[in-house]
Amino acid sequence: MSDDPSIEPYVGPAxxxxxxxxxxxxxxxxxxLAAGNALLLKQNKHDGFSCVSCAWEKPAQPAVFEYCENGAKATAWEITSKRVPPEFFAGHTLAELRGWTDHALEAEGRLTHPMRWDKASDTYRPVAWEDAYREIGAELRKLDPESVIFYASGRAALETSYMWQLFARLYGNNNLPDSSNMCHESTSVALPESIGIPVGTVxxxxxxQTDAIFFFGQNVGTNSPRxxxxxxxxxxxGVPIVTFNPLRERGLERFTNPQSxxxxxxxxxxxxxxxxxxLRAGGDIAAVLGLCKALVMADDAGAKVLDHAFIQQHTHGFADFQDYARKSDWAEIERESGLTRAAxxxxxxxYAAADGVVLVYGMGITQHxxxxxxxxMLVNLLLLRGNIGKAGAGICPVRGHSxxxxxxxxxxxxKPELAPLDKLDQQYGFKSPRKLGRNTVETCEGIIDGSVRGFLGLGGNFIRAVPETEAMEEAWPRLRLSVQIATKLNRNHLIPGEVTFLLPCLGRTEIDEQRNGPQLVSIEDSNGQIHPSRGVAKPAGPHLRSEPAIIAELAKATLPDSGKVPWDDWVADYARIRDAVAESLPESFHDYNARLRKPGGFxxxxxxxxRIWKTKTGKANFIVPAGLVADPDAPALGPDVLRLMTIRSNDQFNTTIYxxxxRFRGVNGTRRVLFIxxxxxxxxxxxxGQTVRLTTAVQDGRTRSVGSMRVVAYDVPDGCCAAYYPECNPLIPLWxxxxxxxxxxxxxxxxxITPDAGAA
Structure with missing residues (x-):
């Protein structure tokens, strides 16, 4: 961070x-500079690599420069010329490195060798790949499978992910938390109940083709600029774009196309x-209810704005929802949403004037x-006018990681009911576990209470991404086994368990050469399209291994050889993994390898x-909310309590700080700011400019606070404030x-908010 940070209003466009x-x-x-610009020409192209940043869809006919600012940063961050060899670790203890910032850690560059933590010296020391696999396998065989976590960050490819989940289930559990647990699991629970699928429809x-776009809680300029x-x-x-968001984000206001x-x-x-x-942070349920109420009232008055034919044929629960909307109180809607009835x-x-409406939302909706x-409630709004299952309409949750x-x-x-367990049993000759596994919150609870003994991380920076940061860092060293598969050094790697390994892998931008030649992998984007991805850059070092190769060797070192899983054949030719995926999940992946060759994916x-509704009712369901208050635990804690929103800067992606x-908020040289x-x-x-401390306003026996925050006057709704993630994660109770x-x-x-007595 800068010794002299500055904060000035930004007047330019996205x-x-x-x-x-x-x-x-x-x-x-x-x-x-030169090599990176050349490499970016292959980003998000059919014969190149999928961006390692956001999950926005790749068009079948891409632009020459089919990448955005943040996607380019992610690629530059991965293809850096900087390296973190064994000599680096020999000169720095983990205790010392824990004093470094997140940015400084990753800025050191790419990991080059497999490393094992040495407790006596508190340093990482190099270890041969074969020894690492053998030792990890021996540790896993000693542990109760129920006590081991198989975490996956969002960047692992479909082939890698399939192998990872199979490894976990052959080992004996469904403990497969992933990034979705931290962002869009609300979508995965809500949409199947409403429309029968867990993903968007657009x-x-x-x-x-759309006639209108409605936006809720998604900062396109920072999180998905393409x-x-x-x-x-x-x-x-001339398509109207109507935005509901607590902060005025520049990408949702105005844009100058850098490619024009x-x-x-x-x-x-x-x-x-x-x-x-x-609207107020968390005011979305009330705001959408206001929209629905206005539509119902207009229809009652004879305007005929509702699609009654669609509602009659395709939906269930309309009468109850219509009655709820009619009886809802405008005063309560205005109070909870922070918006006026007129607005x-x-x-x-x-909305009523548009034949087809696309509704876009992000974590401003799900993280409440x-x-x-x-x-x-968003689905309810769409169903009122038949805006699911027709051209130019639908619901569009914008996922984060690619x-x-x-x-x-x-x-x-x-959740075992969401995985193809019967198919896996048939293919691989075993009885897969049926017990509910641990999600991210439950994993954290298990680490804190000691019931989780082993953690295998397929990418990510878990300990920085989750809530309750201080308690998690205190508990992590009690793990027996911590294994991290990664490209760069991060905070999680510096908090060891009793036995800790750091395994460096190839990045998605890099050529993945296996026994049968260069390999490609595949990625599913936010809109449900499957795309190929081929690395084109020279690997960062000769000792790196691909994620599929690492998983295969870990599985072989851990599991008895049944002869049913061709781990070595899969690593030699990833097309064989895709054949296995197609057998497990034929509805989505039939003719997988053949269809993957089509530009634009499949x-x-x-x-x-x-308009096939795989719900319990056989129809799309109107669902009445239990209430309008965003936080039922703390609806009225007093006038001095504000609702904090955690946000990203445009110089980061998830926990990676570039x-x-x-730029869009006018902040230079610091992240310790509070927008209010x-x-x-x-x-x-x-x-x-005052320096303050934030303290979580709950009473549960634990004090949570973050200090040295600089107050910045900003256009934020009354009663709300905003600050950066992950710096404010310590404020979020696990419950x-x-x-x-x-x-x-x-x-x-x-x-x-209180003055920070400890600040300079």
């Missing part, structure tokens, strides 16, 4: 010269949102105590697109999660 400068800047810092073609291109095209066609010479030279900007409604009725008129109900949705598709789930099965700037509205600053006696889905409720954390 994209533009700021984006171009940022991309070239990180390529230069990683000493990959494609890129729907954006080309999505700005279809939004820009829609805006230029005319726009870059003239400074031309495209307006993105035609209406922008800054909601205005948005409802836009009532996140599941919030998703189902294959987090695909991992679930091929079986990475703690779609997974999504019955709701065809730098200390957030001027009304609340005056009310609480705060001043711009503060979405009901049923157990997604950490990071977008509505009750906090108090």
């Amino acid at each position: 994209g533009g010269w700021g984006s171009l400068k940022s991309v070239e800047g990180i390529l230069a810092r990683e000493n990959r 494609t890129l073609e729907d954006f080309e 999505m700005l291109h279809p939004l820009q095209e829609a805006s230029k066609r 010479p005319v726009e870059m030279l003239t400074g031309k900007e495209t307006r993105i949102s035609s209406e922008y409604h800054q 909601l009725e205005s948005a409802a008129r836009v 105590r009532r996140g599941v109900e919030a998703v189902q 294959n987090v949705q695909g991992q679930r598709t091929v079986g990475i789930t703690e 779609p997974r099965a999504r019955a709701a697109r065809e 730098g200390y700037d957030d 509205g001027r009304n609340d600053m005056v009310r609480l006696g705060l001043s711009d 503060h999660h979405a009901e049923r889905a157990k997604v950490p409720a990071a977008k509505s954390v009750p906090v108090r």
Whole structure:
């Protein structure tokens, strides 16, 4: 971080010269300016590699530069010329490295050798791959399978993910938490109940045909910037884009396309949102109810805005929901949403005038105590006018990591009913476990209480991504076994268990040469399309192994050889893994290898697109929410308590911090900031630039606080504030999660603000 950070309002658009400068800047810092620009021409191309950052769909006919600012940063971060060899670890104890920042750790570069933690010296020491596999296998055989976790971050490919879940189930458990548990599990619980599938229903073609786009709780400019291109095209066609979001995000306001010479030279900007409604954090259920109420009332008055034919033929529960909307109180809707009746009725008129509406949402919806109900309210809104299962319409949850949705598709789930267990039993001659596994929250609970003894991490920075950071770091050393498969050093690697290994793997951008030649993998994007990905860069070192190769060797060292799983053949030729996936999941993956050759990929099965409803009622379901309050645990803790939203900067992806700037919010050189509205600053006696401490406003026997936060006056709704993730994860209680889905409720954390006595 800078010794002299600055915070000045940013007046420019999303994209533009700021984006171009940022991309070239990180390529230069990683000493990959020329090579990196050449490599980026292969990003998100059919004959190249899928971006390791966001999951937004790759078009069948890509642009010459089919990447965004954050995607380019992710690639530059992976192809860096910097290395972390054994000599680095010999010169630094883990205790010393724990004092480094997240950015500094990853900025050291790529891991090059397998390493084993030495307790006596508190350093990592090199270990031969064969010895690492043997020792890990021996440890796993000693542990109770129920006590071991197989975690997967969202970047692992479909082939890798399939092998990982099979390894876990052959070992004897369904303990397969993944990134989805931290972000879109609310979607995975809500949508099957409402429409019978766990994923969205739209494609890129729907954006080309839609009459209106409604946005809820998703910051496109930072989290999925390539999505700005279809939004820009829609805006230029005159399509209204109505946004509901607590903060005014620049990517949802205006955009200059860095790939357009005319726009870059003239400074031309495209307006993105035609209406922008800054609702309270967690006010989405109330806001959507207001939209639905306005539609029902208009229909009652004779406007005939509801699609009664669709409702009659395709839905269940309409009468109860209609009655609920009619009886709901506008005063309560306004209070909980933070929006006026007039604003909601205005948005409802836009919705009613559109034949087809695409509804987009992100973690601003899912990361609340009532996140599941919030998703189902969005579906209710769409069902009122038949906006699922027709061209130019549908629901579009925007996933974060590039294959987090695909991992679930091929079986990475703690819920046995969602995995093809009967098929796996037939294919591999065993009886797969049927006991419910541990999700992310339950994994954390098990680490803290000691019932989890082993943790295998397929990528990610688990300990930084989860809530209750301090308790997790205190408990982690009590693990017997900690194994991390990774490309770069991060915080989780510095907190060892009794036996700890760090296994370096190839990145997705790198050539994966196996016995039968260079291999490709496949990725599922946010919109359910399956794409090939071929690494094109030279590997960072000769000692790296591919993720499939590491999994195969770990499995062979751990499991008895039944002769039923061809681990070596799979590693030699990943097409054979795809054949196995097709046998396990024929509905989505029939003719897998053949269809993967098609530009633009192929779609997974999504019955709701065809208005086939695989629900208990056989129809799409209207579901009445239990209440409008975002946080039923702490609805009224006092006037000094604010709702904290954790957010990302445009200089990060998940827990990876590329730098200390957030261009769109005018922040330079720091991440220790608290964004708060001027009304609340005056009310609480705060001043711009003051250093404060945040403390979680709950009483459960544990004090949670984060200090040295600089107050920044910002356009934030009254009663709310915002600060960066993962720095504020220590404030989130482990029990503060979405009901049923157990997604950490990071977008509505009750906090108090006090002067920071310990700050300089």
